[in-house]
Amino acid sequence: MAKSAPLRDKAHLSFTRRLLGLLSLGFLALIGAAVAVAWLQGQNEENADWVQHTLSVEAQIADFARGIERIETARRGVLLTGQPEFAEIMTEAFKATRTSLDRLDGLTRDNPIQRPRTAQLVQLLADYRQTEHEALTASLEQRRAIVRDFKTDRGVILIQQVRRVAQQMLQEERDLLAERDEMQGRTLAFFYGVLAITGLMIILVAAVTLLVMLRYTRELDVSRAELRRLNDDLETLVDERTVELQRANQEIQRFAYIVSHDLRSPLVNVMGFTAELDAARKTVGAFVDKLAEEQPDLVDKDVKLAVDEDLPEAIGFIRTSTQKMDRLINAILRLSREGRRTIAPEPIDATALTQTIVDSLQHKVTEKGAEIEIDTLPAITTDRFSLEQMLSNLIENALKYLQPGRPGHIRVTGRVDRDRTVYEVTDNGRGIDPRDHDRVFDLFRRSGMQDQPGEGIGLAHVRALAYRLGGLVDVRSELDRGSTFRLSLPTVLKAGDVDA
Amino acid sequence: MTEHQPVNIVMIEDDEGHARLIEKNIRRAGISNVIRHFTDGTTALEYLFNAPDGPAKNGPALILLDLNLPDMSGTDILAKIKAEGSPLKRTPVVVLTTTDDKVEIQRCYDLGCNVYITKPVNYENFADAIRQLGLFLSVIQVPDPEIAG
Numbered sequence: 001m002a003k004s005a006p007l008r009d010k011a012h013l014s015f016t017r018r019l020l021g022l023l024s025l026g027f028l029a030l031i032g033a034a035v036a037v038a039w040l041q042g043q044n045e046e047n048a049d050w051v052q053h054t055l056s057v058e059a060q061i062a063d064f065a066r067g068i069e070r071i072e073t074a075r076r077g078v079l080l081t082g083q084p085e086f087a088e089i090m091t092e093a094f095k096a097t098r099t100s101l102d103r104l105d106g107l108t109r110d111n112p113i114q115r116p117r118t119a120q121l122v123q124l125l126a127d128y129r130q131t132e133h134e135a136l137t138a139s140l141e142q143r144r145a146i147v148r149d150f151k152t153d154r155g156v157i158l159i160q161q162v163r164r165v166a167q168q169m170l171q172e173e174r175d176l177l178a179e180r181d182e183m184q185g186r187t188l189a190f191f192y193g194v195l196a197i198t199g200l201m202i203i204l205v206a207a208v209t210l211l212v213m214l215r216y217t218r219e220l221d222v223s224r225a226e227l228r229r230l231n232d233d234l235e236t237l238v239d240e241r242t243v244e245l246q247r248a249n250q251e252i253q254r255f256a257y258i259v260s261h262d263l264r265s266p267l268v269n270v271m272g273f274t275a276e277l278d279a280a281r282k283t284v285g286a287f288v289d290k291l292a293e294e295q296p297d298l299v300d301k302d303v304k305l306a307v308d309e310d311l312p313e314a315i316g317f318i319r320t321s322t323q324k325m326d327r328l329i330n331a332i333l334r335l336s337r338e339g340r341r342t343i344a345p346e347p348i349d350a351t352a353l354t355q356t357i358v359d360s361l362q363h364k365v366t367e368k369g370a371e372i373e374i375d376t377l378p379a380i381t382t383d384r385f386s387l388e389q390m391l392s393n394l395i396e397n398a399l400k401y402l403q404p405g406r407p408g409h410i411r412v413t414g415r416v417d418r419d420r421t422v423y424e425v426t427d428n429g430r431g432i433d434p435r436d437h438d439r440v441f442d443l444f445r446r447s448g449m450q451d452q453p454g455e456g457i458g459l460a461h462v463r464a465l466a467y468r469l470g471g472l473v474d475v476r477s478e479l480d481r482g483s484t485f486r487l488s489l490p491t492v493l494k495a496g497d498v499d500a
Numbered sequence: 501m502t503e504h505q506p507v508n509i510v511m512i513e514d515d516e517g518h519a520r521l522i523e524k525n526i527r528r529a530g531i532s533n534v535i536r537h538f539t540d541g542t543t544a545l546e547y548l549f550n551a552p553d554g555p556a557k558n559g560p561a562l563i564l565l566d567l568n569l570p571d572m573s574g575t576d577i578l579a580k581i582k583a584e585g586s587p588l589k590r591t592p593v594v595v596l597t598t599t600d601d602k603v604e605i606q607r608c609y610d611l612g613c614n615v616y617i618t619k620p621v622n623y624e625n626f627a628d629a630i631r632q633l634g635l636f637l638s639v640i641q642v643p644d645p646e647i648a649g
Contacts (some may be wrong), residue, residue, distance in 0.1 A: 235552075257601075261568075261598055261599060262568075264598045264619075264621055265515055265518070265568070265598050266515075267621055268515075268517070268518060268521070268598070268619055268621055268623075268626060269515065269518060269521070270515030271621065271622065271623040272517065272518075272521040272623045272626060272627075273517065273521070273628075274522070274623070275623040275624070275627070276521075325619050326622070329621075
C-alpha cells in the first residue's frame with residue numbers, strides 16, 4: 001500500500017479544511033462587495049441630496065438677485081418720474097425679496113461661511129429700504145440730485161454691495177458643488193476599486209478551489225485505481241489461498257481417514273488376541289484350580305497369584321486401553337467423515353430447532369433439575385444437520401458441566417450482527433479456567449475435573465463444523481461463574497462458499 | 501463335475517493376526533474345509549488362476565478377500581476374478597475388510613462381490629461375525645469353475 005489509511009484520512013481532512021477556507025474567503029469577498037455597493041448607494045443618495053440643496057440655494061440667490069434688481073429699477077423709476085405706481089412695485093418687490101432672503105437664510109443655516117453673508121444681505125436690504133424710503137419722500141430737486149450723483153447714490157452703492165455678496169454666495173455654492181462632485185467621483189473610484197478587488201478575489205478563490213478540486217479528484221482517481229488493483233490482487237490471493245486451504249483440508253481428511261482405518265487393523269488383533277489370551281487364561285485358571293484341589297503341594301502361591309490376579313489385571317488394562325483407543329479412532333473417523341459430508345444450506349427456524357434439541361434432552365434436564373430457557377432466535381440459512389449438531393453439543397455440554405449444588409439455568413439467545421447471525425448458549429455452571437479457553441476446542445482435550453464421561457470431542461466437533469460453515473465459535477467463561485459459548489455463522493450460507 | 505469335491509477356502513489377508521483370528525473362528529463354527537492363506541495379491545492371483553491345484557484348474561472354491569493389501573488393491577483382485585471370461589466368474593467372493601466407506605462398498609458390489617463384511621473392532625462382534633460367516637459357508641452351494649480347455 002502506498003499510503004496508509006490514517007495518512008489518507010489526514011490528507012482528506014486537510015483538503016476539506018482548505019476547501020472550506022477558500023469557500024469562506026469567497027463568501028467574505030461577496031459580502032464585502034455587497035457592503036461596498038450599499039455604502040456607495042448611501043453616499044450617492046447623500047450626494048444627490050447635497051447637489052439638490054446647492055441647486056435650491058443657487059435658485060434662491062438668483063431669485064433674490066432678480067428681486068433686488070427689480071427694486072432698484074423701481075427706485076430709479078421713482079427717482080426719475082416721481083410716479084407713485086413705482087412705489088407700489090417697489091413694496092411688492094421688496095416683499096418678494098424678503099421672502100426669498102428668508103428662504104435663503106433657512107437653506108444656508110448649516111453653512112458657517114454663508115451664514116454671515118445672509119446676515120449681511122439682511123442688513124444691506126434693511127439699509128436699502130431706508131434709501132427707498134428717502135426716494136419716496138424726497139422732493140423733485142433732491143431726486144434730481146440723487147439721479148445726478150449716480151456714483152455716490154447710496155442705493156446704488158448698496159445694490160452693488162448686495163450684488164457682490166450674492167455673487168460670493170453663488171461662488172461659494174458652486175465651489176461646494178464642485179467639491180461634492182469631486183467627492184462623488186472619489187467615492188465612485190473607491191467603489192470601483194473595492195469591486196475590482198473583491199472580483200479579483202472571487203476569481204482567485206474560484207481558480208484555487210478549482211485547482212484544489214482537480215488535484216484532489218486526480219488523487220482520488222489514483223487511489224481508487226490502486227484500491228481496485230489491490231482488491232483484484234486480494235481476490236486472486238484469497239482464491240489461491242482458498243484452493244490451497246481446501247487442498248490441505250482434503251489432504252488432512254484423507255490422512256485422518258487412512259490413519260484411522262490403518263490403526264483399526266492392528267487394534268483388531270490386539271483386542272482379538274487379548275480375548276484369546278483371556279480364554280486361554282480361563283482354561284489355565286480352571287486347570288490350576290483343579291490342580292490346587294487335587295494336588296495342593298504342586299501349586300505354589302506365585303502361580304496362583306499370576307493366574308488369578310496378574311493376568312486378569314494385565315488383560316483388563318489392555319482391554320480398557322484398546323477400547324479407549326478404539327473410541328478415539330472412531331472419533332477421528334467421525335470428524336473426517338463429517339468433513340466429507342455434503343453441506344446443504346436451507347432456511348431454518350432456529351427457535352424450533354433448539355426446542356427440538358432441548359426436548360430430546362428432556363430426561364437429562366429433569367435428572368439434573370436444570371432449566372433451559374430459549375429466546376426467540378433469528379432464522380438462518382445454513383446446513384441443518386451441522387447447526388443441530390453444534391447447538392446440541394453446546395447445550396449438552398452446558399448440562400453436563402453444571403455446578404453441583406446450584407440449580408442449573410441455561411439460556412439460548414441469538415441476534416443478528418450485520419451479515420452474521422450469532423447464537424449464544426449461556427450457563428451458570430462450573431465454568432472454564434481462562435487458560436483452557438482455547439484448549440477446550442482441541443480434539444481430545446478437556447478442562448477441569450475429569451468427572452464426566454467423554455473423550456473431548458464435542459467442542460472440537462463444534463469448531464470443525466463452525467469452520468466448515470464459514471463460522472466461528474468461542475467462549476467467555478469464569479471459573480465457578482458459568483460459561484457463554486458464542487456461535488457466529490453467516491446468516492445466509494451459499495452452497496458455493498463451502499469447501500469440498 | 502464331481503458332486504462331493506470339497507470346497508477350498510482361499511483367504512487373501514495381509515494381516516497374519518487377522519488371518520489367524522478368522523481361521524480360529526471359522527473352525528469354531530465347525531467348518532473344517534481347507535483354508536489356503538495368502539498375504540499378498542500377486543501370489544494369491546497366481547494360485548487362483550494358474551496353480552494346478554488352484555480353483556481355476558481344480559475344483560470349487562470360496563474366496564475371503566481383504567481390500568487393504570500391500571501390493572495391490574483388493575478391488576483389483578475382485579475385478580480380475582469377476583471379469584467377463586474369467587473361469588472364476590461364479591466363484592463366491594466374501595469381502596472381509598476394515599473399510600466401511602460407502603463408496604467402496606458400492607464399488608465392490610458393482611464389481612460382483614457376493615458378500616461384504618466390515619470387520620468389527622470389538623472382538624466379540626468380530627468373532628460373532630466370523631462364526632456366522634462360518635455357518636453361512638456350511639450351507640452355501642458353490643458352483644464348479646468353468647475349467648478352461
